[in-house]
Amino acid sequence: MAGTITIRKVETTRDRKTFIDLPFRLYADDPHWVPPLKSEALGLITPEKNGWFSHAKAQLFLAEQDGRVVGRISAHIDTLALTMPPEQGFGPGVGQWGLMEAEREDVFQALFAAAEAWLRDQGMKRVLGPISMSVWEEPGLLIEGYDHAPTIMMGHAKPQYRGWIERAGNLPVKQLMTYEVDITREFPPIVQRIIKSGEKNGRIVIRNVDKSKFDTEAAIILGILNDAWSDNWGFVPLTPPEIKDVGVKLKPIVFNDLIRIAEVDGKPVAFMITLPDMNEAIKPLNGNLLPFGWAKLLLWLRKPRVRTVRVPLMGVVKELQSSRMASQLAFMMIEYIRRASLANYGATRAEIGWILDDNQGMRSIAETIESRMNKKYQVYEKAL
Structure with a gap:
C-alpha cells in the first residue's frame, strides 16, 4: 500500500536540482518532449541567476511518497503584474502557479493545495496558471498539439494534466496559439x-x-x-x-x-x-x-x-x-x-x-x- 504524500518546500541547491530532474523521468518515454538544458532550467528557478526575481518572489514545492519525488509545482507573485490593469489579466491580488509535473492526479491536487495556501498567506485573492515563471517564458498548458515537439521557448505537457487542473476548480481564461x-x-x-x-x-x-x-x-x-x-x-x-x-x-x-x-x-x-x-x-x-x-x-x-x-x-x-x-x-x-x-x-x-x-x-x-x-x-x- 502506497504511503502518505508529503509536500515540502524547496530550500537548498540540492532540492532545486531534484526539482529540475523530475521531468527527465516523467517524460522519458515521450518522443516529443525536449529535455531542457539543465543549466538553463536551474538558472530559471535560482534568484541570483534570473532577473525576473528582481520584482518577483516564488516558492517551489516537491511532493514525495515512499522515499521518491513524485511531483513538483511553483507558486509565485510578480509585483509588476500586481500593478497592471485587471482587465488585462493580472492586477492587484493575482498570484500565479506553474512548473507543475506529477505522476498522478492525487499528487497534483496535494501540490496545488500547497501552492494555493502559500499564495493566500501572501494576500493573493486569485491565481492564474500555469505560467512558468514569467509570462514572457512559457505561459499556458498545452491542450492541443501533443503529437509533435515544441519549438524553442514553448512548453510541452501530458494530456491528462488538463483534466486534473480543471477538476481542481480552475476555469479557462485565455488561449494562446501557434501557427x-x-x-x-x-x-x-x-x-x-x-x-x-x-x-x-x-x-x-x-x-x-x-x-x-x-x-x-x-x-x-x-x-x-x-x-x-x-x-x-x-x-x-x-x-x-x-x-x-x-x-x-x-x-x-x-x-x-x-x-x-x-x-x-x-x-x-x-x-x-x-x-x-x-x-x-x-x-x-x-x-x-x-x-x-x-x-x-x-x-x-x-x-x-x-x-x-x-x-x-x-x-x-x-x-x-x-x-x-x-x-x-x-x-x-x-x-x-x-x-x-x-x-x-x-x-x-x-x-x-x-x-x-x-x-x-x-x-x-x-x-x-x-x-x-x-x-x-x-x-x-x-x-x-
Missing part, C-alpha cells in the same frame, strides 16, 4: 501584391538588425514592443535585469537576416524576431552540455541548419495598428525572413506565436499566408 506554415511555397498572390506595393513606397525601409550593435538594436525593439503590446492581455513590461538575461540567452541565436526592423520615414515602427529552432540541436543532448554537448552545440551555433524557425515576437507601434500599413509591414518582414530562412538555414517550416485568441489582427495575418494552427495553450484562473 505553422510551409515556407518552401510562395505566399498567396494577394500577399505578393501587398509586398510589391510596399517595395514601391519610398517611405518604407525593411532592414536587417546589426548584431555588432546588439544593445542599440535591442533598445529599438524593446521600445516598439512595450508600445505595441502594452494593451495586450498578460502584458508585463520587461525590466533591465530581465533584458540583460534575455540578451545573454538569445544573443548566440540572433542572426542579422532573421530579425528585421521596419522603418517609415526613417523612424522604427515595427519589428519581427525569428529564431532557428535550437530545440532541434539540444534534444539529443538530454539536458547535458558535458562531456561533449557543449562542443556539438557550439558547432551548430556557427551555422545552424534547421527544419523549423520560430517567430516568437512581432510588433507594430500603436499609431499604425489600425492602418493598412501595419499588415503591409508585417507581410514584408515575413516574406524577407521566409526567403532568408529557406536559403541560409535550410528551414522548410516556420512557427508563428504564441498569438492571443483575441488578437484578430495577428490571426488574420497568419491565416492570410495560409498557415494553420498547430498548438493551443490554455491559461486558467481560480478564486482563492
Whole structure:
C-alpha cells in the first residue's frame, strides 16, 4: 500500500536540482518532449541567476511518497503584474502557479493545495496558471498539439494534466496559439501584391538588425514592443535585469537576416524576431552540455541548419495598428525572413506565436499566408 504524500518546500541547491530532474523521468518515454538544458532550467528557478526575481518572489514545492519525488509545482507573485490593469489579466491580488509535473492526479491536487495556501498567506485573492515563471517564458498548458515537439521557448505537457487542473476548480481564461506554415511555397498572390506595393513606397525601409550593435538594436525593439503590446492581455513590461538575461540567452541565436526592423520615414515602427529552432540541436543532448554537448552545440551555433524557425515576437507601434500599413509591414518582414530562412538555414517550416485568441489582427495575418494552427495553450484562473 502506497504511503502518505508529503509536500515540502524547496530550500537548498540540492532540492532545486531534484526539482529540475523530475521531468527527465516523467517524460522519458515521450518522443516529443525536449529535455531542457539543465543549466538553463536551474538558472530559471535560482534568484541570483534570473532577473525576473528582481520584482518577483516564488516558492517551489516537491511532493514525495515512499522515499521518491513524485511531483513538483511553483507558486509565485510578480509585483509588476500586481500593478497592471485587471482587465488585462493580472492586477492587484493575482498570484500565479506553474512548473507543475506529477505522476498522478492525487499528487497534483496535494501540490496545488500547497501552492494555493502559500499564495493566500501572501494576500493573493486569485491565481492564474500555469505560467512558468514569467509570462514572457512559457505561459499556458498545452491542450492541443501533443503529437509533435515544441519549438524553442514553448512548453510541452501530458494530456491528462488538463483534466486534473480543471477538476481542481480552475476555469479557462485565455488561449494562446501557434501557427505553422510551409515556407518552401510562395505566399498567396494577394500577399505578393501587398509586398510589391510596399517595395514601391519610398517611405518604407525593411532592414536587417546589426548584431555588432546588439544593445542599440535591442533598445529599438524593446521600445516598439512595450508600445505595441502594452494593451495586450498578460502584458508585463520587461525590466533591465530581465533584458540583460534575455540578451545573454538569445544573443548566440540572433542572426542579422532573421530579425528585421521596419522603418517609415526613417523612424522604427515595427519589428519581427525569428529564431532557428535550437530545440532541434539540444534534444539529443538530454539536458547535458558535458562531456561533449557543449562542443556539438557550439558547432551548430556557427551555422545552424534547421527544419523549423520560430517567430516568437512581432510588433507594430500603436499609431499604425489600425492602418493598412501595419499588415503591409508585417507581410514584408515575413516574406524577407521566409526567403532568408529557406536559403541560409535550410528551414522548410516556420512557427508563428504564441498569438492571443483575441488578437484578430495577428490571426488574420497568419491565416492570410495560409498557415494553420498547430498548438493551443490554455491559461486558467481560480478564486482563492
